[in-house]
Amino acid sequence: MTIRGKAHIAGAYEHPDRKIPDKSLAQVHAEVAIGALNDAGLAMRDVDAYFCAGDAPGFGPVSMADYLGLRNLRYLDSTETGGSSYLTHVGHAAAAIAAGKCRVALITLAGLPRSQHTPSGQRPSRSGAPEAGFESVFGPTTVSMYALAARRHMHEFGTTGTQLAAIKVAASQHAQHNPRAMLPVPVTVEEVLDSPMISDPLHRLDCCVITDGGGALVVVAPEVAAGLPRQTVKVLGHGESPKLADNGRIDLTRTGAVWSGPRAMEEAGVTHADIDYASIYDSFTITVLQAIEDLGFCDKGKGGGFVADGALLAPHGRLPFNTDGGGLCNNHPANRGGMTKVIEAVRQLRGEASAAVQVPDCELALAHGNGGSLGTRSAAATLILGREDA
Amino acid sequence: MSGGHRVTAPGILRPVPLPAPAPPVNPETKPYWDATARGQLLVTQCADCQALIWYPRGFCPECASPRTRWLPVSGRGHVYSYTVNYRGEGAYQGCGPYVIAYVELDEGPRMMTNIVGAVPEALQVGMPVEVVFHDTGEGSALPRFRPA
Ligand SMILES: [Zn+2]
Numbered sequence: 359m360t361i362r363g364k365a366h367i368a369g370a371y372e373h374p375d376r377k378i379p380d381k382s383l384a385q386v387h388a389e390v391a392i393g394a395l396n397d398a399g400l401a402m403r404d405v406d407a408y409f410c411a412g413d414a415p416g417f418g419p420v421s422m423a424d425y426l427g428l429r430n431l432r433y434l435d436s437t438e439t440g441g442s443s444y445l446t447h448v449g450h451a452a453a454a455i456a457a458g459k460c461r462v463a464l465i466t467l468a469g470l471p472r473s474q475h476t477p478s479g480q481r482p483s484r485s486g487a488p489e490a491g492f493e494s495v496f497g498p499t500t501v502s503m504y505a506l507a508a509r510r511h512m513h514e515f516g517t518t519g520t521q522l523a524a525i526k527v528a529a530s531q532h533a534q535h536n537p538r539a540m541l542p543v544p545v546t547v548e549e550v551l552d553s554p555m556i557s558d559p560l561h562r563l564d565c566c567v568i569t570d571g572g573g574a575l576v577v578v579a580p581e582v583a584a585g586l587p588r589q590t591v592k593v594l595g596h597g598e599s600p601k602l603a604d605n606g607r608i609d610l611t612r613t614g615a616v617w618s619g620p621r622a623m624e625e626a627g628v629t630h631a632d633i634d635y636a637s638i639y640d641s642f643t644i645t646v647l648q649a650i651e652d653l654g655f656c657d658k659g660k661g662g663g664f665v666a667d668g669a670l671l672a673p674h675g676r677l678p679f680n681t682d683g684g685g686l687c688n689n690h691p692a693n694r695g696g697m698t699k700v701i702e703a704v705r706q707l708r709g710e711a712s713a714a715v716q717v718p719d720c721e722l723a724l725a726h727g728n729g730g731s732l733g734t735r736s737a738a739a740t741l742i743l744g745r746e747d748a
Numbered sequence: 749m750s751g752g753h754r755v756t757a758p759g760i761l762r763p764v765p766l767p768a769p770a771p772p773v774n775p776e777t778k779p780y781w782d783a784t785a786r787g788q789l790l791v792t793q794c795a796d797c798q799a800l801i802w803y804p805r806g807f808c809p810e811c812a813s814p815r816t817r818w819l820p821v822s823g824r825g826h827v828y829s830y831t832v833n834y835r836g837e838g839a840y841q842g843c844g845p846y847v848i849a850y851v852e853l854d855e856g857p858r859m860m861t862n863i864v865g866a867v868p869e870a871l872q873v874g875m876p877v878e879v880v881f882h883d884t885g886e887g888s889a890l891p892r893f894r895p896a
Contacts, residue, residue: 491771491781492803493860495890497833497840502848505831513829513873557848558832558868605809606802606857608850610829734860 360625365452365463366583366590367743369398369576370704372682372697376540376689378570379473383415384425386468386572391426394574399586400462402426405576407433407460409451411443413469413572413692422466433460439737440729441639441694442598443467444575446739448700449596451577461579468572469692489603493734500693501565501642503733505557508644510610512559514659519559521662522643523550526563526686528670529640533683535712540567541687564643566684571691573701583746591707594628594722595742597621603735611659613645613728614738615652626742628722630655633742635706635717636677637699637725640684646670649726650677653740672715681706681715696727700741707745721745766846766862769839770886779818780804781888787881789891791857793819802857823879824896825853832868851877851893865894 371393378386387410395401405428414422418436435450437443444467451463485494511517527547533539545563553562583590599617623629636655640646647661655677656664664676672678682688682702685695703723705711723743730736773781783790792801794808795815801808806816830849833840840846847863863871864880878896881889 485772488776488805489803491773491777495769495771495884496848496860496862496892497767497836497838497843497846498848498860499833499835499837501835502831502833505833506829506848506850509831509873510829554834555832556835558834560831603803606800606859608858610850 359456361449361452361456361596362594362625362627363592364456364580365577365593366580367448367575367593367700367704368578368583368586368588368590369394369400370701371397372573372689372701373468373571373691374538375571376538376569377472378470383468383470384422386470387414387422387466388426390468390572390574391464391466394464394576397588398576398578399588400576402428403430404462405464406430407451407454407463409435409447409463409465411436411467412438413467413694433463439739441641441696442727442729442737442739443694444696445700445725445727445741446598448575448577448593448741449598449739452593452596455577455579461582463577465575465577466572467574467692467694467697469694470570471568471693472570498733499557500731501560502557503731504642504644505560507610507648507732508559511644511648514611515662517647517662519551520547521666522564522647523547524666525640525643525646525670526550528665529680529684529686532672532681532715533687535714536683536688539683539688540569541683560642560644566641566686566690566695567688568693569689569691571689573691573697575697575700589708590746591704592744592746592748593741594744594748595622595624595626596740597625598737598739601736601738610733611648613648613652613732614736615649615726615728615740618738618740619653619726622740622742628742632722633677633724634720635681635703635723636679637703637723638679639695639699639726639728640680640686641690641695641728643686645728645732648732649728653724653726673717678715678717681711694729696729696739699725699727703743707743721748766864766882767839767843768882768884768890770884771888773888776806777804784881784889784891785887787889789821789823789879790818791821791855792816800855800857802859821853821855825851825877825893827863827871827873827875827877828852828858829873830863830871847871849893862892863894864892870895
């Protein structure tokens with residue numbers, strides 16, 4: 359049994375704001391829930407499955423279910439894999455729908471890191487983790503862990519800072535067409551390289567933005583989708599995997615995309631050449647580079663040349679990516695970029711991306727998320743999504 | 749002890765003490781931390797399949813055995829990757845640039861650590877290093893590495 363075509367994304371909503379000083383976390387979850395349900399043409403009473411991750415306040419999914427008044431739930435999932443959680447949720451929701459466990463799944467994400475002054479994207483407290491004492495005492499930060507991965511990639515494959523910068527440049531070219539983007543002004547390779555070094559070799563402009571906000575998705579059974587007014591998006595494939603530190607054998611140049619990508623593409627029955635648009639997790643420039651290689655869009659170690667060639671530029675590059683400006687320039691709500699990756703893929707498949715970056719005749723999209731840290735342990739999730747007629 | 753580098757003038761880095769925050773210690777990890785206070789680096793080893801286990805734990809992730817023992821290692825290795833971090837947080841906030849690294853021990857495991865006693869410009873992936881211990885003041889010491 360596969361989930362291919364057995365669930366549709368009927369609603370997708372990105373919170374319009376990037377700084378929200380006057381609302382609670384629960385309120386923002388509620389705003390995005392309503393936004394996605396309105397987009398789908400559904401109501402709170404229609405929801406029979408609720409998915410959220412570690413950003414949701416309170417007791418797993420229960421506190422928010424209570425807050426939202428979700429009285430008809432028969433399926434709950436609070437899988438927490440950091441920024442990749444929401445892609446994982448889509449896969450789990452599709453599986454649950456295919457198994458007849460539920461028909462309308464709501465997934466929400468919200469966070470207020472900008473207003474709550476955690477501007478460095480501070481690592482979530484995992485003080486009880488078994489590895490904690492062997493890592494935290496050495497002063498790891500979010501950026502520095504990705505810097506370790508970038509340094510090793512440079513050492514093994516000759517990747518350069520200039521090549522990494524090309525990823526930010528492409529994202530900024532796209533962000534200029536998004537009036538909501540946190541950083542809407544295009545930047546140059548030189549500007550990236552001249553920005554302050556945060557953790558060598560990663561500069562400030564190699565990093566994503568820190569934003570308040572959130573997003574939500576509604577995943578429904580095909581028979582529900584058939585009765586809705588809006589164009590929906592088919593869930594065609596899903597793959598997920600943890601990437602372990604692996605008993606002292608950590609490989610800083612590879613991510614869980616090595617496993618999640620092929621699983622998703624096999625389930626969907628598609629090849630790389632079929633993918634018209636890709637949302638690629640972009641907490642840092644190196645995150646994108648490694649994902650592109652690990653997903654198989656180029657050979658391992660060749661990502662630098664691939665991105666420096668303009669491959670990522672929409673609408674006509676070989677692999678148009680993150681046309682909303684991504685986490686690097688548009689939005690990275692709650693320090694978790696997975697939700698917005700799915701939302702922009704849905705926009706592309708509906709033909710509703712910004713006109714300048716809409717991929718013509720976009721039929722198949724890949725969305726990829728990574729959670730945790732490339733420098734220690736992480737989790738990857740990949741989705742293949744198709745236009746309603748795909 | 750030395751390790752951090754404070755910028756005293758453009759391009760000039762002066763060694764300054766790095767913070768040495770105490771680790772959380774529990775019954776599973778206490779022997780490891782007790783040994784660091786004596787200047788000894790231990791790893792765990794599986795008593796069944798003999799695999800070395802890093803980070804230390806009372807369980808073998810290779811063969812699922814709960815039988816492990818403590819094994820002293822040489823404290824020598826080489827740099828697998830490193831970064832000069834300019835934005836410390838928590839105990840490291842405001843300490844100036846410092847080096848976080850993975851060191852691959854001669855015995856095999858790659859462990860997170862700090863590199864001390866070297867200016868950042870001198871660092872290279874692959875450079876040989878040896879362990880030093882920085883007292884936390886709470887019955888443990890942090891295993892850091894310096895150029896060998
Ligand atoms: Zn064993």
